[in-house]
Structures are given as C-alpha cells and as structure tokens.
Ligand code: HEM
C-alpha cells in the first residue's frame with residue numbers, strides 16, 4: 737500500500753531507533769561470541785564481555801519488538817509513495833532492499849535466540865547477519881546520499897521530518 741507524502745513521526749522515530757540499535761549490535765556482537773566461547777570452554781568471560789553480552793541480548797530483543805511494531809504500522813498505514821519514482825530499476829532496488837532489511841531484522845534476532853538457547857549451527861547462521869547487514873547498510877546509505885546530493889529529491893530529508 738502506498739499512502740501519503742511522507743513518513744509519520746512514529747515511522748521516523750522507529751527507523752532511527754532501530755538503526756542505532758542495529759549498529760550497536762554489529763559493533764559489539766563479538767562480546768556475545770566471547771561469552772558463548774567462554775562458557776563452552778568452562779572459563780569465566782571477561783566482565784566487559786559479560787556486560788556487553790547481556791546488552792546484546794536485550795538490545796536484540798528490543799529490535800525484534802520494535803520491528804514488529806513497525807511492520808504493524810506499515811501494514812495499517814502503508815509506506816509513503818517514493819519522493820521520486822525514478823526509473824523502474826530504482827523502484828525495484830528500493831523495494832528489494834527495504835524488503836531484505838525487514839527479513840534480516842526479523843530473522844537475525846530469531847536466529848540469535850536459537851543460538852542462545854539451542855546452540856550450533858544457529859550461532860554460525862546468526863553470525864552471517866553481520867556481513868549481510870554491512871553490505872545492505874552500505875548500499876542503503878549510498879542510495880540515501882545519491883538521492884540527497886545527486887538527485888536532490890528530498891528522500892533523506894523526509895526520514896528526518898514528518899509530513900505532519
Ligand atoms: C538484529 C539483532 C541482532 C544483530 C544485528 C546481532 C548481531 C550479532 C553479531 C554481529 C554477533 C557476532 C558474530 C561474530 O562473532 O562474528 C552476534 C553474536 C551472537 N548473538 Fe546476536 N545479534 C542480534 C540479536 C540477537 C539476539 C536477540 C540474541 C539472543 C537473544 C542474540 C544472540 C547472540 C549469540 C548467542 C551470539 C554468539 C553466536 C556464536 O558465536 O555462537 N543476538 N550477534
């Protein structure tokens with residue numbers, strides 16, 4: 737569904753909150769790996785890894801909850817039509833990359849829970865999220881900058897201020 741001319745304040749807040757939490761997970765996720773490895777080796781994990789590992793658990797579950805809220809909002813009120821429809825390839829690229837984000841945002845915490853409570857191979861599967869997110873975020877940020885500075889179509893601006 738495509739409605740309205742911009743994102744709502746809720747959608748914008750959720751976008752940036754989730755983005756910050758995902759970056760935190762990507763930067764500090766290895767602490768959780770260190771904790772899991774320490775438990776497997778029967779040794780105590782470093783205090784900093786324990787604290788960051790615990791933060792990883794709760795930040796991950798928060799992402800899952802926020803993404804579910806975001807998807808319900810999206811189903812209820814739709815996503816706005818693009819600021820600039822552009823050529824067909826651009827519509828497909830936006831559609832596919834946003835869809836992939838939602839798939840990753842749901843599958844990663846789910847695999848994380850399985851890694852935590854079941855163990856391998858879920859730990860390895862969950863760890864694949866890191867390169868997948870890094871590539872997708874790089875493409876996403878480049879696309880946002882391309883819209884802002886090359887096409888000058890207001891796409892980035894509307895992820896900062898709501899249409900009202
Ligand atoms: C979008 C949310 C999440 C992201 C982006 C994420 C990302 C990561 C990253 C980057 C690592 C380190 C991988 C490595 O060492 O190469 C990791 C490890 C881990 N994460 Fe997450 N995580 C998320 C959610 C969760 C949740 C919700 C849980 C559990 C409740 C969880 C449990 C784990 C576990 C157990 C490991 C260690 C895996 C292993 O090596 O066995 N994660 N995560």
Ligand code: HEM
Pocket residue numbers: 751754755756758759810815816818819830834837838873876877880881891892893894895
């Ligand atoms: C780091 C994690 C990030 C994630 C997981 C993420 C995810 C998403 C998703 C799923 C959408 C589609 C929203 C929808 O229509 O339902 C979106 C839109 C958008 N994102 Fe991000 N994003 C991230 C970071 C960023 C960053 C760093 C920027 C800016 C440089 C950015 C700029 C935008 C813009 C401008 C849109 C609107 C696109 C449009 O109007 O069609 N995002 N993002």
